[in-house]
Amino acid sequence: MTKIIKFGGSSLANSAQYQKVIDIIEADASRQVIVVSAPGKRFDDDIKVTDLLIKYANQTIQNQDSSEVLAAIIARYQEIATAFSVPDDQFQIIPTTLTELPDQKYPNNEYLMAAFKAHGEKLNAELMAMVLNQLGINSRFVDPGEAGITVSDNPNSATVLPETYQNLGHFGYGDEKLIFPGFFGITKAGNIATFARGGSDITGSIVARGLNIPMYENFTDVSAIYAANPKIVKNPMPIKKMTYREMRELSYAGFSVFNDEAIIPAIEGQITINVRNTNEPEAPGTLIVPEGAFQSEHEITGVASSGHFSALYLHRYLLNKEVGFTFKLLQILYKYDISYEHMPSGIDDLTIIFEDSQLTDEKMRAVGKEIHESLHPDRLDWIRDYSIIMVVGEGMVNQTNALSKSIDPLATDGIKVNMINQGASQISIMLGTRKADANRAVLDIYNQFFNSQED
Incomplete structure (x- = not known):
């Protein structure tokens, strides 16, 4: 059974985290489709690559010097590439793409911002494919435009269009690992547009439904979804299994482990979601399942x-x-x-x-x-x-x-x-x-x- 796996920004923050991700991919041959976020924080006071790209976009809009922030973004990817001996001629696509971003044509500044933000995921997906191939794991970067992930004309709060699932249904692949960037799709006019929040979670659900993959493993930085916020309740009970609608109700009031909007494509495709921890991959995590034959173990979840x-x-x-x-x-x-x-x-x-x-x-x-x-x-x-x-x-x-x-x-x-x-x-x-x-x-x-x- 093919699985789709998604890794959040903290799971891909640097080369050490990348190695954990690679170990997880190699541990199960059925993990064939991979969705990645942009590199996140390496430590508490660090800056996410997405936030650096937002700064880069704002400096471009205001015609300010952006050389310092551009160098900081490139350095984040370079550290990972160097650690896995990615050849310089392959890696060069990343600094070149980043340097040329301000010179591209955008319908307006909102689309410029969307395109800049989306490149955190796009370039990380390209880098992940480079790293895996360098390690002898046959992999291919998949551009959302190539796959047919079509979204509405809302540059920074896009929604997926129904034809996406038909497009993905015709998308063929063999034994290679497919590396999708999360967070964005392509409008009918050919522009990049991002989802509002939790975008990589949403992409994972969309691709799982479109490719008819029944198991979606969502790797983050917690070992389970808990019955209450651990910042409020000391050592709360981990939830072993919950339904889609329980997750939706709890997400509404602050459960932020899994994006509530990302549940919708999973519900439509009757996909089981397994929230797991990149830093503790042996933990079973939490299953999010259809209501169907679900039997609750407790009075409340x-x-x-x-x-x-x-x-x-x-x-x-x-x-x-x-x-x-x-x-x-x-x-x-x-x-x-x-x-x-x-x-x-x-x-x-x-x-x-x-x-x-x-x-x-x-x-x-x-x-x-x-x-x-x-x-x-x-x-x-x-x-x-x-x-x-x-x-x-x-x-x-x-x-x-x-x-x-x-x-x-x-x-x-x-x-x-x-x-x-x-x-x-x-x-x-x-x-x-x-x-x-x-x-x-x-x-x-x-x-x-x-x-x-x-x-």
Whole structure:
């Protein structure tokens, strides 16, 4: 069975990490398709190659001298190439390509930025193919344009187009290792466009689905996905197996090990994802699987929190009797290009929860003014101090006390719950708290569900 494997930036940061990756590739002959990120940080205060390329792009846009940052980028690749004795004439394509980037034609500066950023992955994939071939491992770099990875015309937040999967379905390969760069695709006009975030995860899922590969091993710098953030809970339980929708729900509230958008192509292709650790490859990691025959081992799978939310609270007597109130409210939000996350309501009260990045002080004042003029609420409050706690687990479907077990320890600890929302899927409970209380809430809920459970 062919496997696709993806390596994150920390796994490819330098030659020592490269050697670990090569050992993993050689350990299993079925690992035939490889997706790579750009070289990441080698130590805490280091700079990722992608960030160096962003600086290079900005200097190019502003017509500033970029010789220093260009040399720093080339040096990152040169260290790896030298360690594996890549011939100079082969390696030369990397400094040449980087040097010529400012001279290429781009539709606008956004596409310039996308192209510069994408070359972190592109050149690392080319270098990986060089290194593997130098070691006698038959390998080939695959350009996304050659493979037909076609994306929308959003230079720095592209989405994959459906024809990509048809294109990949016709893409043939033999016994050689295929090395794909992550993070980007090609628009119909032939321009490079990058995914918004977690791009290499997304590429891995796209290629797995397109090539009909049932196992996607995602190597990162953690040995498993855990039932809670290890920065909040000491030695939390590793999750052996979880479903796609559990991963989606937890990613929404801060589980950042695997990009939540990358789950979608995997779901569509019914692909099993195995999150593993490059630095501890013998660890089994966490399997992310279709719901199908999944059997949950615990009442909940995990608990997570995120503090990047704000809320708008509205109170008006007989609010529930007015036809069109919510419609008018949504029209105002649409006018200001604001999407909402949740809208729990009562007979006289309504709370709208937003993702913080959409809101500015100016927008909040303008929206508040229009709501007052159009809907005449008795009370309108913006709440910036807002965190969401997600309690998630397929096992909750058959439980009658999951909600009370989630809330009881918070009451005991004096944590006020501002919002409760049971997910329509019945596998999640969403709680709203103050940001200052979020970590304590996660710890309390984790202890309630896991301290008495055996691994």
